[in-house]
Amino acid sequence: MARYTGPKNSLARREHVDLGLKTPGSHAHAQLLKRLNIIPGSHSHRGKGKMSDFGLQLREKQKAKRIYGVLEKQFRNYYEKALKVSGNTGEVLLQQLERRLDNILYRLSIAPTRNLARQIVTHGHVCVNNQKVNIPSYQLQIDDVVSLTKRGMDIPAVSKLITEKPPALPDWLERVGPVGKMLHIPDRTHITEEINEQLIVEYYSR
Numbered sequence: 001m002a003r004y005t006g007p008k009n010s011l012a013r014r015e016h017v018d019l020g021l022k023t024p025g026s027h028a029h030a031q032l033l034k035r036l037n038i039i040p041g042s043h044s045h046r047g048k049g050k051m052s053d054f055g056l057q058l059r060e061k062q063k064a065k066r067i068y069g070v071l072e073k074q075f076r077n078y079y080e081k082a083l084k085v086s087g088n089t090g091e092v093l094l095q096q097l098e099r100r101l102d103n104i105l106y107r108l109s110i111a112p113t114r115n116l117a118r119q120i121v122t123h124g125h126v127c128v129n130n131q132k133v134n135i136p137s138y139q140l141q142i143d144d145v146v147s148l149t150k151r152g153m154d155i156p157a158v159s160k161l162i163t164e165k166p167p168a169l170p171d172w173l174e175r176v177g178p179v180g181k182m183l184h185i186p187d188r189t190h191i192t193e194e195i196n197e198q199l200i201v202e203y204y205s206r
Contacts, residue, residue: 060196069118091188100136101126101135105120142183158178
């Protein structure tokens with residue numbers, strides 16, 4: 001399965017937003033926060049100038065892709081599916097991204113980053129309704145239960161999180177130890193990322 005393998009800090013610096021690609025509290029995360037407003041590349045010293053409407057739309061689309069770890073073709077597919085669903089297209093798009101299995105693990109604080117969550121899934125350490133699932137983009141449904149295999153719980157970064165008291169979780173999820181459940185589809189108020197989904201819709205509607 002295709003995935004981005006380049007430098008993650010450069011992605012965050014390009015968008016001037018912490019994309020959640022580095023483990024909070026780590027040295028790498030601290031270094032990123034110090035340089036977040038420095039555009040990567042040899043021309044980073046130049047002024048940004050005023051961005052066109054197209055530029056704003058493109059940057060918002062790129063930011064959302066990078067937050068959720070999705071490449072262009074798959075992101076476009078999410079948008080095409082959202083178009084076919086009644087309701088606000090931008091909100092439906094974000095709901096699909098939120099219901100990805102790798103994102104659910106991240107939201108449940110079972111994995112410190114979406115990238116590690118993706119690895120845990122692809123390595124076969126995650127079960128949905130007691131059935132192993134190794135597809136990070138798997139879409140969870142209401143009342144689906146997510147759990148880890150024994151090997152999954154032995155991963156140091158995961159073990160640390162599941163033995164700690166879980167933080168406040170989104171209202172649409174619940175977790176007891178290493179087991180989580182999706183209670184309902186998230187609405188827009190539950191999605192805390194700073195994403196202007198209308199700009200993404202405008203980008204694809206050109």
